[in-house]
Amino acid sequence: MSARAFPWALSLASCTFITCDVAFAAGGKSAGPSEALFLVQIIVLVVVGRLLGEAMVRLGQPSIMGQIIGGIILGPSVFGLLAPAAQSALFPQLDTQKSMADAVAQLGILFLLLLAGMETDLALALRLRRAAAGVSLTGIAVPFALGFGLGELIPSSLLPNPDTRLVTSLFLGTALSISSVKIVASVVREMDFMRRNIGQLIVASAIIDDTLGWVIIAVTFGLAKNGAVDLATLAQSVIGTVLFMTFSFTIGRRIVFEIIRWTNDKFKSDLPVLSAIIAIMGGMAIVTDAIGVHTVLGAFVAGILVGQSPILTRQIEGQLRALTTALFMPVFFGLTGLQTDLSVLGDPSTLLLAVGLILIASLGKFGGAFAGARLSGFSNPEAIALGCGMNARGSTEVIVASIGLSVGVLDERLFSVIVAMAVVTTMAMPPTLRWALARLPMREEEKDRLELEAFEEKSFLSRFERILLAIDHSASSELAARISGHFAAVRKMPVTVLDVLAEDESEGPDASAEKSADSRAHEISERVQSSAEKAAEAQAETKEPGEDDIIHVSVKKRDGDLREVLSESAEKGHDIMFVGIEPTTGERGGYSPRLAAMISAFKGTSAIVAARGRLPDDDQQLRILVPVSGTERSMKAAEFAFVVGKASGADITAVYFRDPSLAASPSRVSDTSNAHRAAFHQLDQIASFYDVEVEKVASQGSSPELAILKHARNGRFNLIVLGVSKRAGDNLSYGAVADTLLETADRSVVFIET
Incomplete structure (x- = not known):
């Protein structure tokens, strides 16, 4: 597959030149952008990125490496060298034309960070916070200091603007110090080490690393926009970031869930939750931009909050992953490769800088993580595995370099050097981590824990996300409410209370009867809440750090035929129904007609509760x-x-x-x-x-x-x-x-x- 991908990609690029030429001819001599050429560029980047990404996966490398290398091949380093006229026709330097593909790439950054946030296991990072924080902080501090020092010492001739050396040094330090949690997690998962102690610690450290990294990047970007370190600007960025993060992980978490729940329950059109999440991501990105930091921080935090939603997380992630993986990732990383000109390495001073950057990045990150692991009491083999695991840059450094290039603190030469460093260190990480992990034996406590986690994966109840509590205010309703509260506390399942009684079955057809029915439904919801809170208090001592302690209970009004309401509820994500109604038996034996009709209409699992x-x-x-x-x-x-x-x-x-x-x-x-x-x-x-x-x-x-x-x-x-x-x-x-x-x-x- 990999042997065929490269010539096929070049052939495709050559063919698209003809298409571009036709598109320009159709547009006459206009200097404006061509929609046809834009479409050809996107198609070429997607197809070449997919082919080379597949080749990288088959070689045991992350697929994004293929997408970056595909962009490098299509850029001035290879395609431009072999066929400069065709390359410039396919990817002209016309600003208006470049801006069309760049807009897709910038949107791709936000979607990539949204997906990365959704994949971030915050509970894991909090559970291992002490050891992971030690590894992460030393793993950031050492390479950051070395990168910053390198930026301060390199000749002025290698800087795009010597007057902004300090900000350039900050970008170099940031680029060298942050690991890519996506690359780290994918390799650890591929090695089947995700649930091992050392695998969890590597991923938890990478999560902390990545989270701190985006905060550092956001603040550094704020400084870069001013061209120098301004204390007022720095204070605004830092204070604004702290307030934003505090609000997001307290009140904001509940707001995001309520938006997802309300959109899912109220809208009847296709994929309304996906639209709501894009709006949430955009809104939070705008907020971070307003406080003077980069939009990537808002998108990343939005992803974390969406990932913590107790409903629809699997469906949402699948929809976003499909769009991001198929379109945005190959376009963004392909354009990044296009902007990389490896011919600059022909200059001895630039080549020396690239080699030095790779050595400093690798040794600094490995040494910092290794030292942090040893200080935390880990053995040498475990510390080596942590050092190897944290030495992957990948998407993170590419985004850092793109931001630095966009604000002018990096030129194309430094940009190309950073991208080359990211490619080399990321491709070196999988084989070294595999080697290190293979040398670690499994401990007894790990075996016991893995057996329990294996049970959770195949557990009957783990497949359920959301409870529909169908009640009629009988004694059975009361018992069903209590049991629903137990599940809300232990299984973290949101509960929706549905009063199955029609208006003519209530106290009367007037408005007061309707209010009475609503008030009774809220009484049941309060019973669920009370039961769940008591259960949560009883488990407070055994609660893991980072576990969600919010009890989600809502009331759904019956607004039509009961069968249709139940069927629609199942479609909206309610996958288990607790039925607490009376009578449960019919006059002639068997089940009551209403109960039988409800069980038939609900396309999910039912639990009949009879007091x-x-x-x-x-x-x-x-x-x-x-x-x-x-x-x-x-x-x-x-x-x-x-x-x-x-x-x-x-x-x-x-x-x-x-x-x-x-x-x-x-x-x-x-x-x-x-x-x-x-x-x-x-x-x-x-x-x-x-x-x-x-x-x-x-x-x-x-x-x-x-x-x-x-x-x-x-x-x-x-x-x-x-x-x-x-x-x-x-x-x-x-x-x-x-x-x-x-x-x-x-x-x-x-x-x-x-």
């Missing part, structure tokens, strides 16, 4: 019984029960029954014994993940539904959680055990579809 008997006001006094049979269905129900138990502190007992579908097949006693031991072992693993205790009992009863009720009464359990699955047919049925329990149980039950 029976007397329930304690204190959640800690709940006693939960979970029937298990070793089937996947029963284990998913056990996980559901463990979430409630973790949030409430309730007692949990799991009772093993043979699955009724297997009752007809005879088996030896030893087989039955082994089956329940295997089921209990699986239960222990799930309980360990949620850090709850569970009592395990094996039942010998032949009729599961009767034995379940007998255990519930004898053990004074007040809540039964049962995993169910729909049976085929016109009428709603979850099988004989569940259907019988719903009709005969004298205590509360929860049926969770699996």
